[in-house]
Amino acid sequence: MSFFSGKVVIVTGSSNGIGRGTAVLFSKEGAKVAITGRDPATLEETKQLCLQAGANEDGILDLIGDVTDASFIEKLVAATVEKFGQIDVLVNNAGGASFSGFGKGVMDTPLAEFDKMIELNVKSVLRLSQLAVPHLVKTKGAIVNVSSIAAFHEISPMPYYSVAKSALDQATVQMAGCLIKEGVRVNSVNPGPVLTNAFATAGASTDQQDKMFSTRLPTIPLGRIGTPLDIGKLILFLADRSQSEILIGHILTADGGCHLKSAMFPEA
Ligand code: NDP
Numbered sequence: 001m002s003f004f005s006g007k008v009v010i011v012t013g014s015s016n017g018i019g020r021g022t023a024v025l026f027s028k029e030g031a032k033v034a035i036t037g038r039d040p041a042t043l044e045e046t047k048q049l050c051l052q053a054g055a056n057e058d059g060i061l062d063l064i065g066d067v068t069d070a071s072f073i074e075k076l077v078a079a080t081v082e083k084f085g086q087i088d089v090l091v092n093n094a095g096g097a098s099f100s101g102f103g104k105g106v107m108d109t110p111l112a113e114f115d116k117m118i119e120l121n122v123k124s125v126l127r128l129s130q131l132a133v134p135h136l137v138k139t140k141g142a143i144v145n146v147s148s149i150a151a152f153h154e155i156s157p158m159p160y161y162s163v164a165k166s167a168l169d170q171a172t173v174q175m176a177g178c179l180i181k182e183g184v185r186v187n188s189v190n191p192g193p194v195l196t197n198a199f200a201t202a203g204a205s206t207d208q209q210d211k212m213f214s215t216r217l218p219t220i221p222l223g224r225i226g227t228p229l230d231i232g233k234l235i236l237f238l239a240d241r242s243q244s245e246i247l248i249g250h251i252l253t254a255d256g257g258c259h260l261k262s263a264m265f266p267e268a
Contacts (some may be wrong), residue, residue: 021228192255
């Protein structure tokens with residue numbers, strides 16, 4: 001029997017991309033999933049994919065809302081516990097970048113952008129985790145945060161996204177240290193480029209997206225861009241105590257080997 005059979009999992013940002021791939025994998029493993037996003041049409045698509053993967057209608061809770069809205073976060077936790085009685089895994093995946101700094105760099109990008117990136121990528125994660133923890137303590141559960149390799153590098157088109165994901169990594173470390181005392185494991189997966197709508201959502205034009213992906217490809221030793229399922233499999237691994245119990249506060253880079261490349265000789 002799968003480790004996740006009958007377990008209750010919240011995946012934020014599951015109306016698309018990495019979160020959708022992750023929710024489908026959890027459904028395949030027999031978990032009950034709470035899926036969320038802001039777009040009802042794409043959330044419904046995720047729901048149908050989860051059903052096709054083996055979930056029962058009763059095993060899915062779909063809720064529309066914005067993770068930066070504190071009242072929605074409260075509703076998400078309360079509705080999950082009301083429907084399923086417990087929470088075993090929280091995947092803090094919702095997040096994203098903004099291309100409004102494109103061509104400007106950190107010194108010329110307005111600080112309002114910083115607030116936006118911190119609110120979406122860090123504060124929403126802390127807020128939801130604080131509310132979910134009492135339930136995760138009861139189940140000796142796990143939290144997996146979805147960060148980015150942007151946390152380690154200068155990504156000049158979206159400087160405050162990098163700042164926010166770095167802060168998220170430190171939040172992962174802080175949460176891991178404090179929650180393992182109560183039996184809850186916290187880890188992070190930090191993807192490199194993954195083929196999703198993320199860049200379009202961030203406001204990148206089609207030209208900018210084409211440029212990003214075509215210039216990235218030669219610098220990825222694996223020879224291909226990541227997929228939502230590549231990352232979803234790692235999220236399940238980090239959430240599965242039977243596989244990864246020894247990992248606590250681990251920042252797992254998932255970039256097809258991009259980090260092996262020197263900035264001076266990216267093509268070597
Ligand atoms: P997508 O744009 O494909 O999906 C993002 C998901 O997050 C959507 O379901 C979206 O919902 C949801 N979301 C975004 N903002 C909010 C919000 N304010 N409230 C509620 N839901 C929200 O992007 P990815 O799947 O690529 O991104 C998932 C995570 O992976 C993010 O944290 C991102 O930073 C990270 N990441 C992505 C990389 C990539 O190359 N794609 C690389 C490294 C990290 P909706 O569309 O319904 O609004």
